[in-house]
Amino acid sequence: MFLPGSQRSRNYYLETTMNVRYYGLALFLVMVCCRFPAFGQTEIQSKQTELSRLRNEIEQYEQKIKETEKKEKATLSLLDQYDKQANLLRKLIKAIHRQEQELEKEIAETRSTIRSLNSQVISLKGHYAKYVTRLYKYGRSHDLELLLASQSLNQSLVRAEYLKKFSDQRKNDLDNIVVQREEIEKENVKLRQQLEAQLELLRQKKKDEITLSDKMKKRRQILAQVRKDKTSLQQDASRIVADAKKLESFIAKLIEEERIRKEREAAAAKANKTPAPTKGTAPIYFSRKSLPWPVAGGKIVARFGNQQHPQLGTVTQNTGIDVAVPVGTSVEAVAEGEVSLISWLPSFGNIVIVDHSGGFRTVYAHLSEITVSEGERIAAKSQLGKSGESLEGAILHFEVWKDREKQNPELWLKPKSLSKQ
Numbered sequence: 001m002f003l004p005g006s007q008r009s010r011n012y013y014l015e016t017t018m019n020v021r022y023y024g025l026a027l028f029l030v031m032v033c034c035r036f037p038a039f040g041q042t043e044i045q046s047k048q049t050e051l052s053r054l055r056n057e058i059e060q061y062e063q064k065i066k067e068t069e070k071k072e073k074a075t076l077s078l079l080d081q082y083d084k085q086a087n088l089l090r091k092l093i094k095a096i097h098r099q100e101q102e103l104e105k106e107i108a109e110t111r112s113t114i115r116s117l118n119s120q121v122i123s124l125k126g127h128y129a130k131y132v133t134r135l136y137k138y139g140r141s142h143d144l145e146l147l148l149a150s151q152s153l154n155q156s157l158v159r160a161e162y163l164k165k166f167s168d169q170r171k172n173d174l175d176n177i178v179v180q181r182e183e184i185e186k187e188n189v190k191l192r193q194q195l196e197a198q199l200e201l202l203r204q205k206k207k208d209e210i211t212l213s214d215k216m217k218k219r220r221q222i223l224a225q226v227r228k229d230k231t232s233l234q235q236d237a238s239r240i241v242a243d244a245k246k247l248e249s250f251i252a253k254l255i256e257e258e259r260i261r262k263e264r265e266a267a268a269a270k271a272n273k274t275p276a277p278t279k280g281t282a283p284i285y286f287s288r289k290s291l292p293w294p295v296a297g298g299k300i301v302a303r304f305g306n307q308q309h310p311q312l313g314t315v316t317q318n319t320g321i322d323v324a325v326p327v328g329t330s331v332e333a334v335a336e337g338e339v340s341l342i343s344w345l346p347s348f349g350n351i352v353i354v355d356h357s358g359g360f361r362t363v364y365a366h367l368s369e370i371t372v373s374e375g376e377r378i379a380a381k382s383q384l385g386k387s388g389e390s391l392e393g394a395i396l397h398f399e400v401w402k403d404r405e406k407q408n409p410e411l412w413l414k415p416k417s418l419s420k421q
Contacts, residue, residue, distance in 0.1 A: 047095070047099050050095060051092065051095060051096065051099075051201075054088055054091060054092040054095065055092065057088050058085055058088045058089055058092065058208075061081055061084055061085035061088065062085065064081050065078065065081050065082065065085065065215075068081060073222070073225070074222040074225035074226050074229065074232070075222075075226070075232065076226065076232055076235055076236060076239070076346070078222060079219060079222060079223060079226065080346050082215060082216065082219045083344070083349060083350075084344070086216065087344065087350065089205070089208060089209060090209075090369060092205060093202065093205045093206070093209065096198060096201055096202045096205060097202065099198055100195065100198045100199060100202060103191060103194055103195040103198060104195060106191055107188065107191045107192060107195060110184060110187055110188045110191060111188060113184055114184050114185060114188065117184065121178065220389075223389070223391065226391065227391060230311070230312070233309070233311060233312055233391070234312060236347065236391050237309060237312060237314055237316060239346050239347045240316055240347040241316060242347075243345040243346060243347040243348055244317070244319055244347075246345055247319070247345065247348065247351070247363065247399075248319075248404075250341055250343065250351075250353065251353070251361060251401055251404065252404060254340050254341060254353065254355065254361070255359075255403060255404060258355075285335050285336070285380070286335055286356055286358065286360050286412070287412075288411055288412055289411070289412070289413070289414060289415060290412070290414060291334040291335060291412050291413050291414060292332070292334055292380065292381060292413075292414060293323075293334070293413055293414065293416055294323075294331055294332055294333070294334055294362075294364060294384075294396060294398050295323055295325045295329050295330070295331055295332070295387065295396050296329070296330070297325065297329075298323040298324050298325035298329070298396070299323065299324050300321055300322070300323055300324075300410075301322050301323070301324045301392070301393070301395060302318050302321065302322035302392070302395075303318065303321055303410070304318055304319070304320060304321055304406075304408040304409060304410065305317065305318060305408070306318075319399055319406050320363065320365075320397055320398050320399030320400070320406075320409055321397075321398055321399075321409045321410060322392060322395045322396070322397050322398075323395060323396045323398065324393060324394060324395050325387050325394065325395065325396055326387070326394060327368060327386075327387060327388060327389050327394045328368065328386045328387065329386060329387040329396070330383050330386060330387075331364055331367060331383065331384050331385050331386060331387055331396055332381045332382060332383055332384060333354055333362070333378050333379075333380060333381065333382050333384055334362055334380065334412075334413070335354075335356050335360075335362070335380050336356070336377075336378060336379050336380045337354045337355050337356035337357065337362075337377075337378060338354065338355050338375065338376070338377050338378070339352060339353075339354055339355075339372045339373065339374055339375065339376045339378060339384075340353050340354065340355040340361070340374070340375075341353040341374065342370060342372075342373070342374050345365075347390075348365035348366060348397060349365060349366040349367060349368075349388055349390060350365070350366070350367040350368070350369075350370055350385070350388065351363060351364070351365045351367070352364045352367065352370060352372065352384050352385065354378065354384070359402050359403040360400070360401070360402055361400075361401040362398070362399065362400055362401070363397075363398065363399035363400075363401070364384055364385070364396065364397075364398060365396070365397035365398075365399075366387065366388045366389070366390045366395055366396060366397050367384070367385040367386060367387065367388055367396075368385070368386050368387060368388030368389070369385045369386040369388075370384065370385040371383050371384065371385050371386075372384050372385070400412050
């Protein structure tokens with residue numbers, strides 16, 4: 001269909017305007033996409049620093065172990081050093097694994113960006129080809145018609161500048177997108193190299209864990225010797241009393257922190273004239289003889305209350321119950337709540353304390369591994385970690401607290417065929 005010159009000029013003007021907007025949007029997307037890889041590199045460097053710090057701490061314990069072994073062959077101190085080094089090594093491997101997953105995600109995102117840019121380039125080439133076809137068929141007459149169709153000199157000057165910028169922008173946009181795509185390809189290669197490096201590091205740390213596993217075999221030998229040494233057993237009995245007080249102080253600190261937090265919330269509610277938070281009450285699920293056991297199977301080897309040492313004959317108070325289970329048994333939360341504290345004490349090993357609201361807290365000790373983090377909300381029967389081994393054997397130590405009062409766990413756990421050996 002034949003169109004008058006002025007009509008064709010208007011159509012050409014509208015088409016040109018749409019093309020400029022399209023190219024401008026494409027360039028904007030490229031600029032935005034290309035800003036993120038640099039940000040990711042900063043995060044990676046920060047995490048590498050964390051890994052280096054953990055490695056240094058592991059090496060420090062390695063030196064301590066060697067120095068201690070030169071002086072004494074079987075001591076409680078040596079066992080503690082093995083435990084601390086093992087914790088650091090597991091923490092290091094977990095950190096590396098997290099970085100591996102994050103790098104895989106970044107690589108996937110980069111590849112997605114590259115696919116998107118490829119699609120944009122194809123589209124831009126299509127537009128560019130159409131423009132070249134029009135130039136071949138009509139030459140620059142359309143540009144001239146657009147200028148001649150101007151209603152005023154000012155409009156003509158504006159259109160002339162517009163056409164010049166469009167012509168320059170069209171070429172620059174296409175060149176820039178190709179260049180930026182190449183840059184992102186380089187970033188993709190870099191990420192893959194980093195992932196390979198992390199995988200290699202993970203393999204190396206697994207080798208270190210095998211080495212540590214060999215040392216842990218030696219630790220078990222030392223543990224067997226310590227169990228036969230009356231002096232070491234007496235020292236451990238004293239440590240148990242001291243560590244029980246430290247554990248009690250952990251509970252007291254958590255209670256005080258909760259009190260302060262509630263006071264601040266109440267003050268904020270009063271200032272904002274909003275209802276104050278309701279006072280925590282005992283959860284419905286936290287009733288006597290209703291809680292699931294933290295481990296499957298096993299036998300109670302030490303009940304709540306005063307316990308006589310089988311070798312020393314001394315009497316100490318057990319603040320919970322000890323359940324004999326194989327090392328590596330899954331340890332689960334008996335109720336939903338929040339992980340309020342993760343710590344370590346010589347006589348309790350790795351400890352996890354869970355706040356269940358209403359003043360109730362549960363303690364899980366002698367864990368060989370911990371799979372949760374402080375502040376994490378957990379559901380009932382969520383895994384907290386795996387059981388470990390102490391001087392008393394392969395056990396899980398479990399406690400129930402109501403505010404500052406120690407409770408007999410058996411009064412809260414469901415009746416089960418767990419009997420004292």
